[in-house]
Amino acid sequence: MASRLMDVAIIGGGPAGLAAAIKARESGASDVTIIERAETPGGLLDQCVHNGFGLFYFKEDLTGPEFAQRLIEKAKDLDVNLELETMALNMTQDRKITACNSKGVFTIEAKAIILAMGCRERTREAIMIPGTRPAGIFTAGTAQRYVNVEGFVPGKEIVILGSGDVGMIMARRLTLEGAEVKAVVEVLPYVGGLIRNEVQCLIDFNIPCLLEHTVTEVRGRQRVEGVTIAKVDRNFDPIPGTEQMLECDTLLLSVGLIPENELSVAAGIELDPLTGGPLVDEGRQTNIPGIFAAGNVTHVHDLVDNVVYEGELAGSSAAEYASGAASPRKRIIRTRPGKNIRYVVPHSIAADKDAVLYLRVKEPGERVSIKVGDVLTKPLRFVKPSEMIKIEVPARDLRKIDERAKELEVNCDVRRSTG
Amino acid sequence: MKTRLESDVLIIGAGMIGASIARELSQYKLQVTVVEKSLDTFTGQTKSGHGFVYSGRSLNMALSLVLKSIMSPGVHLFEPDSIKIRLGAEGYELFEPLAKRLDVPYQPAKALIIARSDEELRGLKQLYEITDSMGIKEDVRWMDRKDVLEMEPKITKEVRAGLYEDKWMKSIFPPEYALANVENAKENGVSFLYGAEVKGITALNEAFVVETEKGSIKSRFVVNAAGLYADSVAEMAGARDGWSLTHNRTQMSLLDKRLGKELFRSINSVQAVPRPGFFEGIQIQVHGNPYVHCGGYNPALHKEATETRREWFKENVECGQRLVPAFSGRDVITSFVGLRSFNTRDPDDHIIEFSKRHPQFLNAVIRLPGFAVAASVARYVVNLLGNQGLHLEENSDYNPHRKAIPIFSELSDDERNALIRRDPKYGHVVCRCETVTEGEIAEAIKRGARTVQGIQFRTRAGMGRCQKGFCGPRIIEILGRELNIPRTEVTFKGLGSEILKYKSKELLS
Numbered sequence: 001m002a003s004r005l006m007d008v009a010i011i012g013g014g015p016a017g018l019a020a021a022i023k024a025r026e027s028g029a030s031d032v033t034i035i036e037r038a039e040t041p042g043g044l045l046d047q048c049v050h051n052g053f054g055l056f057y058f059k060e061d062l063t064g065p066e067f068a069q070r071l072i073e074k075a076k077d078l079d080v081n082l083e084l085e086t087m088a089l090n091m092t093q094d095r096k097i098t099a100c101n102s103k104g105v106f107t108i109e110a111k112a113i114i115l116a117m118g119c120r121e122r123t124r125e126a127i128m129i130p131g132t133r134p135a136g137i138f139t140a141g142t143a144q145r146y147v148n149v150e151g152f153v154p155g156k157e158i159v160i161l162g163s164g165d166v167g168m169i170m171a172r173r174l175t176l177e178g179a180e181v182k183a184v185v186e187v188l189p190y191v192g193g194l195i196r197n198e199v200q201c202l203i204d205f206n207i208p209c210l211l212e213h214t215v216t217e218v219r220g221r222q223r224v225e226g227v228t229i230a231k232v233d234r235n236f237d238p239i240p241g242t243e244q245m246l247e248c249d250t251l252l253l254s255v256g257l258i259p260e261n262e263l264s265v266a267a268g269i270e271l272d273p274l275t276g277g278p279l280v281d282e283g284r285q286t287n288i289p290g291i292f293a294a295g296n297v298t299h300v301h302d303l304v305d306n307v308v309y310e311g312e313l314a315g316s317s318a319a320e321y322a323s324g325a326a327s328p329r330k331r332i333i334r335t336r337p338g339k340n341i342r343y344v345v346p347h348s349i350a351a352d353k354d355a356v357l358y359l360r361v362k363e364p365g366e367r368v369s370i371k372v373g374d375v376l377t378k379p380l381r382f383v384k385p386s387e388m389i390k391i392e393v394p395a396r397d398l399r400k401i402d403e404r405a406k407e408l409e410v411n412c413d414v415r416r417s418t419g
Numbered sequence: 420m421k422t423r424l425e426s427d428v429l430i431i432g433a434g435m436i437g438a439s440i441a442r443e444l445s446q447y448k449l450q451v452t453v454v455e456k457s458l459d460t461f462t463g464q465t466k467s468g469h470g471f472v473y474s475g476r477s478l479n480m481a482l483s484l485v486l487k488s489i490m491s492p493g494v495h496l497f498e499p500d501s502i503k504i505r506l507g508a509e510g511y512e513l514f515e516p517l518a519k520r521l522d523v524p525y526q527p528a529k530a531l532i533i534a535r536s537d538e539e540l541r542g543l544k545q546l547y548e549i550t551d552s553m554g555i556k557e558d559v560r561w562m563d564r565k566d567v568l569e570m571e572p573k574i575t576k577e578v579r580a581g582l583y584e585d586k587w588m589k590s591i592f593p594p595e596y597a598l599a600n601v602e603n604a605k606e607n608g609v610s611f612l613y614g615a616e617v618k619g620i621t622a623l624n625e626a627f628v629v630e631t632e633k634g635s636i637k638s639r640f641v642v643n644a645a646g647l648y649a650d651s652v653a654e655m656a657g658a659r660d661g662w663s664l665t666h667n668r669t670q671m672s673l674l675d676k677r678l679g680k681e682l683f684r685s686i687n688s689v690q691a692v693p694r695p696g697f698f699e700g701i702q703i704q705v706h707g708n709p710y711v712h713c714g715g716y717n718p719a720l721h722k723e724a725t726e727t728r729r730e731w732f733k734e735n736v737e738c739g740q741r742l743v744p745a746f747s748g749r750d751v752i753t754s755f756v757g758l759r760s761f762n763t764r765d766p767d768d769h770i771i772e773f774s775k776r777h778p779q780f781l782n783a784v785i786r787l788p789g790f791a792v793a794a795s796v797a798r799y800v801v802n803l804l805g806n807q808g809l810h811l812e813e814n815s816d817y818n819p820h821r822k823a824i825p826i827f828s829e830l831s832d833d834e835r836n837a838l839i840r841r842d843p844k845y846g847h848v849v850c851r852c853e854t855v856t857e858g859e860i861a862e863a864i865k866r867g868a869r870t871v872q873g874i875q876f877r878t879r880a881g882m883g884r885c886q887k888g889f890c891g892p893r894i895i896e897i898l899g900r901e902l903n904i905p906r907t908e909v910t911f912k913g914l915g916s917e918i919l920k921y922k923s924k925e926l927l928s
Contacts, residue, residue, distance in 0.1 A: 125753040146919060
């Protein structure tokens with residue numbers, strides 16, 4: 001079986017993988033290969049034909065395919081090797097990847113690996129919606145692919161469960177395609193996705209969003225004929241007597257994304273149960289030396305701009321590791337989510353390096369302070385679980401941490417009114 | 420398009436039982452036709468049966484007898500001469516050689532039954548005694564609490580004792596077994612008509628005319644293997660002879676494959692001693708997915724009552740946790756409801772007999788465990804037909820062997836390369852959760868898959884954790900291409916279940 005040696009191998013050619021490849025090349029890695037399952041690189045950006053991408057990274061308002069194209073061209077200019085229609089089947093701790101394509105099965109031995117497999121959507125089955133099992137139930141991202149790439153409209157009377165970003169974007173997209181979106185149903189007391197999507201996709205198109213409601217039954221034997229929805233109590237249990245029947249031929253689900261880590265787990269990479277992604281350090285290295293992770297495989301992002309930043313971080317770390325020049329980390333401090341913080345990435349930082357923390361809150365809040373240990377405080381007017389918070393912690397602040405401290409707790413406190 | 424066919428034997432129903440009978444008959448020089456109302460073999464009970472083939476003399480059969488004795492005290496526990504036990508023991512003997520000839524994946528089941536309370540302990544002792552009267556006591560190991568926890572550390576600490584047996588049960592994936600029989604029967608000349616629901620049966624002097632959606636068929640013998648609908652089919656022929664069917668149902672939840680390795684060290688089946696009307700178990704199918712099944716025998720008010728229920732999701736997770744506390748609902752990848760049928764004459768046994776009024780109309784009304792008895796039922800039925808005057812002349816061209824579609828994910832890298840060299844489509848992975856290639860999907864269509872569900876059950880594409888999120892669009896594309904139909908006509912499970920209803924911009928014109 002053919003085996004190839006290289007500096008950096010990247011699994012996944014979406015925005016994280018492309019950005020990592022570009023940065024790895026720019027940082028001096030000579031042989032960089034992306035293994036991508038699909039026929040074209042770009043990942044899910046390909047099906048995101050709406051705009052709003054790149055406002056931070058390119059300081060421009062781009063569509064998904066435009067954003068992807070910029071990365072693809074740059075990667076090609078830098079001679080990044082793209083193995084398309086190629087599936088990584090297995091990965092080992094000594095950084096061997098077994099992959100296959102129509103030419104056969106082959107092995108790659110890489111000095112460093114970057115995991116950039118992205119995420120998948122939570123399904124009807126995972127959230128246990130009762131009822132019949134007909135055609136006409138789609139995750140929002142799959143429906144997006146059908147509409148924007150394949151050229152089909154799944155149905156004409158749509159109910160969407162979950163107000164995640166893809167769900168809201170599809171509410172608008174399907175309306176523009178001539179379908180009727182009867183309602184977006186959200187179990188939480190607030191919208192799940194970005195505020196800008198709520199405004200531009202639901203409010204601007206008069207699509208009702210029913211908060212604190214859920215789908216309690218799917219009806220129809222062959223094709224969806226309707227759903228029953230009901231109001232929920234604080235435990236998210238349906239309240240008897242509040243049921244309403246909605247006739248529809250299609251149910252879309254936008255109920256969450258899960259980092260895709262089957263390859264990682266099989267290789268013994270430790271995951272954070274809070275993010276579903278690998279435990280990583282400030283350079284995005286996992287618990288296995290030489291294996292890095294970036295983008296949605298690490299934690300689900302809401303903006304591709306941040307995915308690209310993270311990809312670049314992993315790319316430069318991987319290139320450094322591959323060159324053998326990586327300096328040992330001196331003092332390591334673990335990060336820990338505290339009050340009203342769902343998770344913090346990275347999970348550990350080196351006290352002598354600048355760090356960027358990505359985090360999410362558990363509950364929405366107004367006029368809060370994010371406190372990083374007692375070294376840094378960042379006041380914020382609003383926080384929402386759907387909007388990721390990015391905090392830069394310079395090394396000079398980290399040096400203030402007590403020498404004996406091993407942990408850095410991040411808390412979200414409500415600010416006291418100052419009158 | 421209406422056809423008119425003549426047949427020596429017409430089998431109604433292409434499920435596990437109909438398929439087995441068809442294959443058994445295909446070794447003789449006969450014209451055999453199978454009619455099936457749906458577009459595929461596994462749409463009824465064959466689809467949702469649990470994945471275990473066990474002997475009429477096995478720990479699992481003893482378990483079902485204990486359940487019965489709890490529900491109707493005083494009945495004889497082990498009746499070695501009942502048709503159920505006889506066919507059960509014979510069917511198990513036939514299974515392994517048959518599975519090898521038909522290339523059906525199977526594994527020995529390592530089964531543990533546990534007791535967690537005084538009451539369950541009494542049941543466990545009773546079970547042990549039954550295995551004695553079955554003559555398999557020496558194959559069953561009594562284990563105290565410490566032994567059980569040593570063997571399987573993740574089993575609940577509440578466990579008091581257990582019984583272990585690994586000789587008399589095999590783990591399978593049910594649709595594969597049924598399909599193997601269909602493919603082999605086809606290869607040996609049996610005609611299968613799908614989408615051919617029976618509309619009426621007329622008895623002539625020495626034959627029947629069976630009217631179906633796909634035309635009428637005249638046949639000397641008719642075998643009713645219609646499963647859930649066996650009563651209505653018998654009724655059409657005036658051959659119901661006083662029995663009817665009742666159904667009950669159970670919701671099952673299938674878990675991510677990964678859990679198979681996490682929950683157990685070596686066993687692949689754990690069940691608790693049942694209490695009145697309530698059983699619970701976690702079992703691992705041959706391809707590695709554990710599933711949990713539990714609850715009472717909930718009555719099913721009609722034959723299509725397969726909708727899942729909120730309270731049963733909860734019940735399944737709680738049952739799973741009572742057996743293995745680490746069990747988590749987060750790893751459920753799909754849930755479904757399976758229906759069991761029982762005849763009202765003797766709910767505890769099968770009906771395999773000619774109708775009193777029409778001695779050439781044979782009812783094959785099989786209760787669970789249908790997969791375990793399919794092979795022996797098929798033999799038994801063919802014998803009955805022979806005794807009734809069907810001329811059984813051996814077909815010298817008969818080929819008893821069938822090769823399964825290669826399972827890419829289970830091959831070595833060298834085998835994979837050989838396959839890819841033969842057909843590059845085997846190098847293109849379509850379903851990433853189950854690692855299923857385009858080659859396997861194209862082959863499934865060549866062998867008769869017409870729907871997305873047909874692809875799923877033949878190749879496992881779309882059966883993984885993302886539930887067709889990524890491979891759904893590809894499967895629809897391949898089905899459209901190979902069947903030469905527009906993608907808007909590709910269905911999930913037959914007419915009316917089209918997945919993509921409109922082309923882009925169609926709703927705007």
